[in-house]
Amino acid sequence: MIQCILKIIEDKLYSLITDASGEAVQHLPPKAFGVPFGESFVTQTSSGWESRYTFSGKEKDVETGYSYFGARYYDSDISVWLSVDPLASQYPSMSAYMYTAGNPMMLVDPDGREFDDPNDVTRARNSQTEARNRVAELNNNIKALESKESLTDSEKQTLADSKDQVKVLEDHVSHLEEMITTKDWKYAYKKVDESSSDVSTYYKNGVVTMEYKESSPNAQAHEEAHGYQYISGALKISGGHDDNSSYDLSDEAEAYKIQVSYVNSERQKAFYNIVNVSEIKGVKDITADNLSKSKFIRSTYPDLVKKHKKSQ
Secondary structure (H helix, E strand, C coil): CCEEEEEEECCEEEEEEECCCCCEEEEECCHHHCCCCCCCCCCEECCCCCCCECHHHCEECCCCCCEECCCCEEECCCCEECCCCCCHHHCCCCCCCEHHHHCCCCCECCCCCCCECHHHHHHHHHHHHHHHHHHHHHHHHHHHHHCCCCCCHHHHHHHHHHHHHHHHHHHHHHHHHHHHHCCCCEEEEEECCCCCCCCCEEEECCEEEEEECCCCHHHHHHHHHHHHHHHHCCCEEECCEEEHHHCCHHHHHHHHHHHHHCCCHHHHHHHHHHHCCCCCCCHHHCCHHHHCCCHHHHHHCHHHHHHHHHHC
């Protein structure tokens, strides 16, 4: 059995291919050694045998020296793809032959069609975990309330709202999974400064970018909701750019439902106090109609509120 591993030897990083006994049989220079695009001009072996599976774990053709990724071949010696990206139309500002958007230190290209940032997948997975933890907390509250022989009107409202929140969060987890695994869209997270007054989600150069603050996972969930709205068609693209004509107050309502569901009851009360609309007593009440009545929402999204009122 042949394995490819990383070992620290004398404080230096080496990419080694070992045999079943753990003995190194081939040494490859990793990205940190100045060959980030998989250039193969330096290699060392303990015998005449060389592994065909080297850069990115893809098989290299013995005769041509090209690596096969699935959708197309890659020439690591000159750092380009040998055919046009099947998804080139999603990246109009980028060469259709460029590997990982020219950033192999941060991005990977799993199959020759689209590049991925492993950190983006990790962030989306962590958001799913946050949502699942919140669902577990809500389910415990639901179980406690349902065990009572009788409930007050307030407890009945809390029970119903908790169930609504569970549904919102479970849908969000599912939507994140679709966002992670879809091959039709490219997503990325962008961290903004904590002092920034706002975060947003936008489409540019074939990528849906969701801004976030490290301290606000619920606000990140809000932007993730907008990210998924590109998949659902609620947010559209025209000519390679955002089609803002499709963006309306109902999109913000859906995002706020998720954002509110992510936090505990005390923080939910704080949000409802800021919105200050008597009709909003739970997440199901967060609708475009109700949000349009809020002074806070009218000042934050004046154009969306006007657009909503014109549509009625």
